[in-house]
Amino acid sequence: MPSASDLPTSMLMGRSGAGRPLHLGDTDELVPVLRALLIRAGVLAPGQPSAEESRFDKVLDSAVRAFQQDRGLVADGVVGPQTALALDGARWHLGDRTLLLTAGHWMRGDDVAALQERMVVLGLHAGPVDGIFGPATESSLRELQRGLGLPPDGICGRPTFTALGSLGRSVSGGDAWALRSRGSVAMAGVSLAGKTVVLDPGSDRTPGALGVTEADVTYDVALRLAERLTAVGARVRLSHRPDEDISTEDRVALAESEGADLVISLITERHANPVASGVATFYWGGGRVGQHSEVGQRLAVLLQREIVARTGLLDDRSHPCSYDPVRLTRMPAVILALGYLTNTGDAEHLGDADFRALIAESMLFAVQRLYLAENDAETGTLKLSDVQAFARQR
Missing domain, CATH: 3.40.630.40 (Zn-dependent exopeptidases)
Known part of the structure; x- marks a missing residue:
């Protein structure tokens, strides 16, 4: 399976956003990308490539619906803009890439949501866990880094990942945003x-x-x-x-x-x-x-x-x-x-x-x-x- 960074998800998102969603029965060059993303998301078991790899079959349809159900989307089996965006975010696990605030195009993904959730549990993040690395997330990250004795540069790279991993999971705070x-x-x-x-x-x-x-x-x-x-x-x-x-x-x-x-x-x-x-x-x-x-x-x-x-x-x-x-x-x-x-x-x-x-x-x-x-x-x-x-x- 290709690595998360190698998957051409922008093509899948572009197609779905152009009013040409993927659905059951389609034969398309992007179906293998969809298949890899569903495997990455844990809703589809890896299998041997076959001649039908580019066909949107019933197994793929069931996996898409399961993913949509899990993510709070309409479980219709159609890969439109919302589903494509959610799949793109699901390919990232915390530690896969360096997280930082980028001007003009904020980083999004499950890895960002995992970081936000961890900071909420520690009582450091007062914003929603929306999977978007914006200014509020960067500010919370700097506070976390200061508490960990790291340079508060707002960049979540290997040193921050390592320090986070050493923290006991029993440490807990509250949901400041809800309060x-x-x-x-x-x-x-x-x-x-x-x-x-x-x-x-x-x-x-x-x-x-x-x-x-x-x-x-x-x-x-x-x-x-x-x-x-x-x-x-x-x-x-x-x-x-x-x-x-x-x-x-x-x-x-x-x-x-x-x-x-x-x-x-x-x-x-x-x-x-x-x-x-x-x-x-x-x-x-x-x-x-x-x-x-x-x-x-x-x-x-x-x-x-x-x-x-x-x-x-x-x-x-x-x-x-x-x-x-x-x-x-x-x-x-x-x-x-x-x-x-x-x-x-x-x-x-x-x-x-x-x-x-x-x-x-x-x-x-x-x-x-x-x-x-x-x-x-x-x-x-x-x-x-x-x-x-x-x-x-x-």
Whole structure:
């Protein structure tokens, strides 16, 4: 098997990003690269090369789905941009390469996440374990190096790896990022006045059942929620106009530049089986210490509960995931899937203006409940007058 540095993963990422994902049945020169990456990730057993090495077979499909399931991605067996990016990160183990802050293109990978997790456990890293070697990670690394008696150069090379390996695994600290996030919400007060919310509606204009499109539904719900939030003093910013789309990176940059308190992405779902229906929410969560948005999870659960209780939509529950819109966003962020446009019942509901207004109102109550104590308001009991009263408690 080629070494991690020899794998031409940029070609795989370029292909998937160009709208030509790999999937079951494909015969392609990049399939062997995909196979090697899955072996490197530990979800595919090494085997002898064969004449079918360049064919995306059922064994490979199962391995891709297992990898996606493990990484919190949609387990559809399709190697698109998100899966390709995750595979690229999974090829790096801590110690494979020197880690340092690079201008213009920050290093990413499982090795960075492993280093971040180790520093979180030691109580030295207060940022999320996102697998991205940015300024916060470099600052934490310098602190670690000072504690280890090494030159604090912010470069994680062999001396740092050796010193880390000598530390007992029993040394432990806490998840400073989770504590800080909880504390920020607790200290923010119950009023929504003055809080900044970025709303990010989906932009797909492919008609579903009854001709309903994601862009029409999500943008309308976003506008209705923005009106309600603004009425109680919140500051709202939409990520884009209805006739445009922006990249995930630009969405994240917008949220950072606005100093957002919360980010809510609105999407709709599709499925080959028209029976699939219901509302679901997603927040950032992974398997490592510090790889979890605690406030994002609470907001996702509150949105899920309020919408299900007030609209009667099928409850598809809240789920951890590693999708970039929630993984890369530093403030609490959730993805809200409003329903399946391929389901006639969901499409009929989402195509109704009064129903979309009910969703927006449910979301307002969920956002308000985020800033209340755990037992201050039961699901489905808040009224608009309650939110207005809280808004006056600045």
